[in-house]
């Protein structure tokens with residue numbers, strides 16, 4: 558029997574991963590999450606992204622259970638103050654929001670808006686690549702992940718609680734854990750609707 562070479566096998570599994578990766582919604586995540594060594598690998602792979610000018614224009618905060626609980630209290634307090642008539646059940650949904658998965662990452666930008674060479678959008682996009690790399694790396698490590706923004710990402714008070722100024726963008730909260738249930742496949746665009754061949758100017 559022909560055995561694949563390790564290199565081919567590795568390439569095959571990587572392509573398989575990329576062709577099948579799917580987010581699992583955070584509320585369907587259960588323990589365990591990655592341990593410290595695996596999380597280190599996920600983060601190391603996460604920041605191995607195209608980064609024009611080597612600016613490192615992103616930051617990542619790791620929230621384990623203590624941090625998640627503290628952030629949940631922040632969400633709940635903000636929500637209650639702004640919605641004094643809201644049912645307690647809704648306040649508790651906000652408290653639980655950042656506590657849905659074993660590990661939570663807050664990925665923020667750290668851009669130089671006046672950089673002489675690297676436009677702001679390239680710096681922000683590099684942060685998007687960090688998020689996507691983290692999703693892929695988490696899946697490669699046998700876990701599942703979801704990239705969410707939701708209202709807290711756009712909230713100045715949440716940013717302040719995380720230690721950021723209003724100019725900072727929260728590129729995403731990334732939830733990582735184990736799938737409590739397998740996700741259904743998500744419809745993807747037909748390749749032909751988004752990809753075309755360009756052979757030269759038409760005018």
Ligand SMILES: Cc1cc2nc3c(=O)[nH]c(=O)nc-3n(C[C@H](O)[C@H](O)[C@H](O)COP(=O)(O)O)c2cc1C
Nearest residue numbers: 578579580581582703704705706707708728729743
């Ligand atoms: C920047 C960004 C922000 C997102 N924010 C949300 C969100 O707030 N709420 C939500 O339901 N999905 C959000 N999503 C989509 C989820 O990540 C969703 O699970 C994902 O797109 C499913 O696709 P996948 O299975 O290919 O990962 C966001 C996606 C991106 C790229």
